[in-house]
Amino acid sequence: MALQQLNPQAAGVKGHDARGIITTASRGLAETLNSNLGPKGTMKMLVSGSGDIKLTKDGSVLLGEMMFQHPIAKLIARAVTAQDDMAGDGTTSTVLLIGELMRLADYYIRDGVHVRSIVEGYTLAKEETLKFLQTYKTPVTEQPSENREVYVRTAFTALNTKLAADTAQEMAEVCVDAVTCIARPNQPVDLHMVEMMFMQHKLKSDSTFIQGIVLDHGARHPDMPKRLENCYILTCNASLEYEKSEVNAEWAYTTAAMKEKMVKAEHKIVDDNTRKIIALKREVCQNGEGFVVINQKGIDPLALDMLAKEGIIGLRRAKKRNMERLVLACGGAAINSFDGISITDLGRATAVYEHVLGEEKYTFVEAEKPASCTILIKGPNKHTLGQLKDAVRDGLRAVSNTMEDKAVVAGAGSFEVAALVNLENFLEKAQGHVKIGVRAFGEALTIIPRTLCSTTGRDDAAYVLIEMQEAHKAAKKNGTDECPGVDALVGGVADAKVMQIFDSYRSKHHMINVAAEISCQLMLCDEIMKAGQTRGGRGAIQA
Numbered sequence: 001m002a003l004q005q006l007n008p009q010a011a012g013v014k015g016h017d018a019r020g021i022i023t024t025a026s027r028g029l030a031e032t033l034n035s036n037l038g039p040k041g042t043m044k045m046l047v048s049g050s051g052d053i054k055l056t057k058d059g060s061v062l063l064g065e066m067m068f069q070h071p072i073a074k075l076i077a078r079a080v081t082a083q084d085d086m087a088g089d090g091t092t093s094t095v096l097l098i099g100e101l102m103r104l105a106d107y108y109i110r111d112g113v114h115v116r117s118i119v120e121g122y123t124l125a126k127e128e129t130l131k132f133l134q135t136y137k138t139p140v141t142e143q144p145s146e147n148r149e150v151y152v153r154t155a156f157t158a159l160n161t162k163l164a165a166d167t168a169q170e171m172a173e174v175c176v177d178a179v180t181c182i183a184r185p186n187q188p189v190d191l192h193m194v195e196m197m198f199m200q201h202k203l204k205s206d207s208t209f210i211q212g213i214v215l216d217h218g219a220r221h222p223d224m225p226k227r228l229e230n231c232y233i234l235t236c237n238a239s240l241e242y243e244k245s246e247v248n249a250e251w252a253y254t255t256a257a258m259k260e261k262m263v264k265a266e267h268k269i270v271d272d273n274t275r276k277i278i279a280l281k282r283e284v285c286q287n288g289e290g291f292v293v294i295n296q297k298g299i300d301p302l303a304l305d306m307l308a309k310e311g312i313i314g315l316r317r318a319k320k321r322n323m324e325r326l327v328l329a330c331g332g333a334a335i336n337s338f339d340g341i342s343i344t345d346l347g348r349a350t351a352v353y354e355h356v357l358g359e360e361k362y363t364f365v366e367a368e369k370p371a372s373c374t375i376l377i378k379g380p381n382k383h384t385l386g387q388l389k390d391a392v393r394d395g396l397r398a399v400s401n402t403m404e405d406k407a408v409v410a411g412a413g414s415f416e417v418a419a420l421v422n423l424e425n426f427l428e429k430a431q432g433h434v435k436i437g438v439r440a441f442g443e444a445l446t447i448i449p450r451t452l453c454s455t456t457g458r459d460d461a462a463y464v465l466i467e468m469q470e471a472h473k474a475a476k477k478n479g480t481d482e483c484p485g486v487d488a489l490v491g492g493v494a495d496a497k498v499m500q501i502f503d504s505y506r507s508k509h510h511m512i513n514v515a516a517e518i519s520c521q522l523m524l525c526d527e528i529m530k531a532g533q534t535r536g537g538r539g540a541i542q543a
Helices: 002-006 015-036 059-065 071-087 091-110 115-136 148-160 165-182 256-284 301-309 320-330 382-405 414-426 434-445 447-455 461-478 505-523
Strands: 011-014 044-047 053-056 194-200 208-210 212-215 227-236 290-295 313-315 347-357 360-366 373-379 407-410 484-486 493-495 502-504 527-530
Touching (some): 015 059, 015 091, 015 447, 015 527, 053 059, 091 115, 091 434, 115 407, 115 434, 115 505, 148 165, 148 382, 165 382, 194 212, 194 382, 212 320, 227 320, 256 301, 290 320, 290 347, 301 313, 373 382, 382 407, 414 434, 461 484, 502 505
Parallel strands (some): 227 290, 290 313
Antiparallel strands (some): 011 527, 044 053, 212 360, 227 347, 484 493
16 A cells, blocks of 8 residues: 555555465476486477577576566576576576475465564574585595596586486596696686587587697698697797788889889798798707697788798687687797797697598697697587587586585485484574474475486385485484485485485585575565556656
């Protein structure tokens, strides 16, 4: 009534009706994604306005490309995809947990419990669960070479929910190799130093890791070598072609000799610079080493011919991002002038070779210890390439997060059930009405193992959940480090550590934190208002 007095055109709902709308939207979003969870999850087909089809089970991709009309669903989708940018995985799990938290909160509120009791209980349970996560995690070393199997299985767990098991295993190895290549002691991992190059060629199982750079163009002279070993790399951003003057000028000649002399004078600068490169090559290549020139600007045909006669590979018009990464991969310096060039400006590469695919050429530059590398993704069609791209991104983030956190968490729903058992014990210490919220939070965590059971085809998730709880209690009583979880192959209970199913510590931390915060904020909304504008124009009061 007060809202209508302020603005007759405004509309709104209050109390239970407002919470009902919010709960319905959050549960509807969760029910849309729940069948995607786990390696046995189903896929969704996205159809664009132009009729393009995309098949995916990646929660981040679905939330990013789906069109939402409901403002609550849009809010949850934006918040969760922002969390995915931080943690790289756990999008679907976070949405499911938000939906379950809202469902249980609505049940208790309709039963007469005050919303503040639920919110305070959720906050207390979140803090206790995050403390328990610190004790439940499994420490690993920062160097993947020392715990390679754990890093590979962590990447495999992230990839297996989006790709077939055999492809996920191959790409997990690639992701660990890529992050290991660019990692430097006491420095954060910069995943921008890992470039993904796509080839619509052969099968996705042919995707591989390149310890260096892949350029999407080849040499511009037919007589240049196709492969060189143990090469010096000259990276430059200086023109090796004749350029017209910026002012208008005319010259006249009366004889052919005079014309020839003027032409030579025009190309003298280019020829001199090319001779400097050739002289440097002869100076440093004493034992059969190769020499490669990669220029961001142009190289004219005469200069290319001079380089080809000396057995030098010359690439022109290289992209700026490739030039920056070449220096990181091979060393040396990107020069802007050929005056005074020396061996200190040169990088080193173990091999440089050209690969021809149809009408396209690719140049591979492999180095011994590069700070930048490439993942070469192959597939028979654009759909496969897009699916691999989304999955590899999550795999790289899982490996880098594990390296920075120096810990992993047992997956397969093991942590969620262990956190439930811990919250049941915590209830004895909690006092007052917040116990209701703590109990509801623990029950909501079980949505992950229950959904994993459902996607494997079992319809007795409640019995599996009870079996997991008893197994966790027995492990705690006996003092063992068993982590009972859901076996996705058969739907039974098995030790997650024995199955080598590991989740990123950061993704679990963000899932608990983000789901609790969003749920609490949404529960505290007791009125939804849609304000309209009165006929008074700008000066009119708006609600």
